[in-house]
Amino acid sequence: xxxxxxxxxxxxxxxxxxQAVLDATTRMLASKGFDLMTMDDVAGEAxxxxxxxxxxxxxxxxxxxxxxxxxxxxxxxxxxxxxxxxSPLGRLRDLLAWALRVRxxxxxxxxxxxxPQVRGMLTRSLRYVSRAIKLHKTLxxxxxxxxxxxxxxxxxxxxxxxxxxYARTCDPAVxxxxxxxxxxxxxxxxxxxxxxxxxxxDRAGG
Amino acid sequence: xxxxxxxxxxxxxxxxxxQAVLDATTRMLASKGFDLMTMDDVAGEAxxxxxxxxxxxxxxxxxxxxxxxxxxxxxxxxxxxxxxxxSPLGRLRDLLAWALRVRxxxxxxxxxxxxPQVRGMLTRSLRYVSRAIKLHKTLxxxxxxxxxxxxxxxxxxxxxxxxxxYARTCDPAVxxxxxxxxxxxxxxxxxxxxxxxxxxxDRAGG
DNA sequence: AAAAAATGCTACTACTTAGTAAAAGGTGTT
DNA sequence: AACACCTTTTACTAAGTAGTAGCATTTTTT
Numbered sequence: 001x002x003x004x005x006x007x008x009x010x011x012x013x014x015x016x017x018x019q020a021v022l023d024a025t026t027r028m029l030a031s032k033g034f035d036l037m038t039m040d041d042v043a044g045e046a047x048x049x050x051x052x053x054x055x056x057x058x059x060x061x062x063x064x065x066x067x068x069x070x071x072x073x074x075x076x077x078x079x080x081x082x083x084x085x086x087s088p089l090g091r092l093r094d095l096l097a098w099a100l101r102v103r104x105x106x107x108x109x110x111x112x113x114x115x116p117q118v119r120g121m122l123t124r125s126l127r128y129v130s131r132a133i134k135l136h137k138t139l140x141x142x143x144x145x146x147x148x149x150x151x152x153x154x155x156x157x158x159x160x161x162x163x164x165x166y167a168r169t170c171d172p173a174v175x176x177x178x179x180x181x182x183x184x185x186x187x188x189x190x191x192x193x194x195x196x197x198x199x200x201x202d203r204a205g206g
Numbered sequence: 207x208x209x210x211x212x213x214x215x216x217x218x219x220x221x222x223x224x225q226a227v228l229d230a231t232t233r234m235l236a237s238k239g240f241d242l243m244t245m246d247d248v249a250g251e252a253x254x255x256x257x258x259x260x261x262x263x264x265x266x267x268x269x270x271x272x273x274x275x276x277x278x279x280x281x282x283x284x285x286x287x288x289x290x291x292x293s294p295l296g297r298l299r300d301l302l303a304w305a306l307r308v309r310x311x312x313x314x315x316x317x318x319x320x321x322p323q324v325r326g327m328l329t330r331s332l333r334y335v336s337r338a339i340k341l342h343k344t345l346x347x348x349x350x351x352x353x354x355x356x357x358x359x360x361x362x363x364x365x366x367x368x369x370x371x372y373a374r375t376c377d378p379a380v381x382x383x384x385x386x387x388x389x390x391x392x393x394x395x396x397x398x399x400x401x402x403x404x405x406x407x408d409r410a411g412g
Numbered sequence: 413a414a415a416a417a418a419t420g421c422t423a424c425t426a427c428t429t430a431g432t433a434a435a436a437g438g439t440g441t442t
Numbered sequence: 443a444a445c446a447c448c449t450t451t452t453a454c455t456a457a458g459t460a461g462t463a464g465c466a467t468t469t470t471t472t
Contacts, residue, residue: 244460245460257463
């Protein structure tokens with residue numbers, strides 16, 4: 001049992017370091033973005049050396065992809081653990097609030113649609129794409145339920161709703177409101193949800 | 207008049223080439239983004255050589271900044287030429303439709319909030335920032351008018367409306383709807399305006 | 413037609429950064 | 443106490459790109 005015990009201990013330490021690397025990468029991606037983030041940055045932030053970093057992830061692309069995959073897994077887990085009493089629209093609101101809270105606490109936005117190279121990198125990863133599709137189908141189902149329940153505007157096609165919904169998770173208005181608007185995080189979330197679902201126009205006017 | 211005529215003619219040709227360079231840069235920025243765009247790309251797309259390119263703009267940053275400045279000037283000009291019969295909300299809708307139309311026809315989004323380095327580059331340019339502030343104040347005035355006219359939801363602060371409005375001009379949902387949704391450009395614009403101002407939620411439900 | 417001016421081209425420098433090799437140093441195991 | 447393994451450090455290679463110098467060429471002007 002000596003060999004097995006030793007290996008398992010080593011593996012545990014290895015996994016722990018890997019999580020630290022993913023956390024460090026998340027912070028660096030959130031602050032500098034993919035292009036300005038160097039592997040030396042990540043290694044330094046994680047407290048290990050660059051060659052050690054390459055023991056875990058064999059390229060910068062793979063590292064960033066793994067970070068995004070973990071994010072998708074977190075989202076899927078959050079959806080699975082949602083309060084069963086929520087209405088379909090309630091679930092959508094709740095998930096968006098969670099995504100914005102993640103971003104406001106230093107995490108990443110879901111859609112890294114920002115840079116063409118990042119998007120290309122992700123779409124080349126089968127593991128990422130399959131998870132994205134799975135999440136997309138889950139949300140598609142919820143949107144359909146919400147429309148049937150009369151909670152979402154019937155005249156809007158489901159894909160218009162879904163893509164606009166995704167876009168809200170990476171909406172730059174969040175950063176502007178925090179930097180220039182001086183709102184507290186929860187106020188920002190409340191306003192973002194309000195604008196997203198209720199719109200800007202007054203119900204009487206317009 | 208020989209010398210003056212010659213110089214003025216040269217200047218005209220110079221200006222024409224400069225506009226061609228700006229157009230080429232706009233296309234390259236829209237397709238590849240700032241980081242993946244090389245100066246060789248721009249020179250080739252504009253049909254001139256790289257050293258000639260540097261006769262016009264002394265760095266990549268300056269070139270990209272000038273492109274963004276021209277975009278802001280276009281927006282300001284569009285606002286100034288708007289139909290005087292439009293209501294405040296009508297002006298906001300009309301301007302957003304114009305911005306989305308520009309993007310869909312191969313132009314740039316207004317907010318290059320995507321990459322931290324691009325944002326830093328722009329905020330370091332006094333000429334860019336002063337134009338952005340001027341446009342911001344103009345739109346602030348229109349938003350105030352719309353709120354007073356009861357066209358915008360009174361409970362939303364003006365800055366929440368404004369920053370969300372800006373974010374719609376660079377909303378990635380546009381690209382997704384074009385690529386995956388297979389909508390015609392004007393349908394995309396109509397849906398984006400609908401979601402932005404009326405929201406997703408049904409007025410009766412929710 | 414000849415001269416002058418600008419442009420284009422080729423080749424170069426300087427710099428950054430992804431990714432790697434090899435030796436030095438710990439840390440726990442036996 | 444000696445050993446085996448992993449990590450770190452240092453230094454390097456390779457590749458890409460912003461920006462420039464100098465020569466060849468074309469066009470424009472006279």
